[in-house]
Amino acid sequence: MKKERLEYYKMILTDLKNSILEDLDSIEDQHIHHSSAKEYGDSAYPIHLADIADSLTEAELGFKLKNSEEIILAAIDAALKRIEEGTYGICQDCGARISDERLEVMPYAVRCITCKSVYEKNKTK
Ligand SMILES: [Zn+2]
The missing domain is CATH 1.10.287 (Helix Hairpins)
Known part of the structure; x- marks a missing residue:
């Protein structure tokens, strides 16, 4: 970055x-x-x-x-x-770069949008 x-x-x-x-x-x-x-x-x-x-x-x-x-x-x-x-700005799960669109909304995000949805899914199981 x-x-x-x-x-x-x-x-x-x-x-x-x-x-x-x-x-x-x-x-x-x-x-x-x-x-x-x-x-x-x-x-x-x-x-x-x-x-x-x-x-x-x-x-x-x-x-x-x-x-x-x-x-x-x-x-x-x-x-x-x-x-x-x-x-x-690097996803802690997959190591991909977190998009600027996502960081603009949530500057403290630790996961990219893909890993976040996987994480949320697992969390609610
Ligand atoms: Zn990721």
Whole structure:
């Protein structure tokens, strides 16, 4: 892959990483911190069960969101590492070059579109 192309993907990946890091911060603020403040809040009144259920759902949602963002974050870091190592854009299963169309959509892709569909098929078995 050409150096300019690599620089371009590196920029996209870094941007993406920063926006996810910002998202993670706001998810924590909005869901996790907020809901635990609600659960152990300073209110002298007993907390209604419905409120607890609500805040649990919020916390769980926050956790799930956070989890999937963290998976993407790990994939981005791995992609940045591959750029450094010079293996970026190469399918980890068959060694073929991953198309630019695919990398534009998913710059942290580790498989070409063919291997991805095989992988997805095996995964759901
Ligand atoms: Zn492949």
